[in-house]
Amino acid sequence: MPETIIKEFENAKIELIKHKKDLQNKVVTNIGKALHAMGMVGIELISDQMMKGYGKPIYLTGDLMRSITYKIDIHAQTTTWGSNLNYAPAVHDGTSRMPKRPFLTDAILGNKEKLKEVAAEELAKNI
Numbered sequence: 001m002p003e004t005i006i007k008e009f010e011n012a013k014i015e016l017i018k019h020k021k022d023l024q025n026k027v028v029t030n031i032g033k034a035l036h037a038m039g040m041v042g043i044e045l046i047s048d049q050m051m052k053g054y055g056k057p058i059y060l061t062g063d064l065m066r067s068i069t070y071k072i073d074i075h076a077q078t079t080t081w082g083s084n085l086n087y088a089p090a091v092h093d094g095t096s097r098m099p100k101r102p103f104l105t106d107a108i109l110g111n112k113e114k115l116k117e118v119a120a121e122e123l124a125k126n127i
Helices: 002-052 063-067 088-093 103-109 112-125
Strands: 069-073 078-082
Touching (some): 002 063, 002 069, 002 078, 002 103, 002 112, 063 088, 078 103, 088 103, 103 112
Antiparallel strands (some): 069 078
């Protein structure tokens, strides 16, 4: 009888090891989906902040708003937002002639809980 239990345990252990890599891949894929979902929602939040967050919109041509992108780092499990326009830091951080309007910081840090919810919902969908 004990030999049968040991054999069943060994078989279960072998099955678990066989599926370990599949499970790890699914976890990484799901984390990536959650980070992308956060990225997309973050862009919406940043756009909203730029339009409504400072009394009048940060909008002249729309180039700055359209330039907002995100990138994910699956290994660090992070999403980062930014712009490639050379004047974006001046708008965000201000200059001696222009007050700062930290649209990235305000939008993302001001909505941390919403972004966490988005990630949790995405992870729950893919379990």
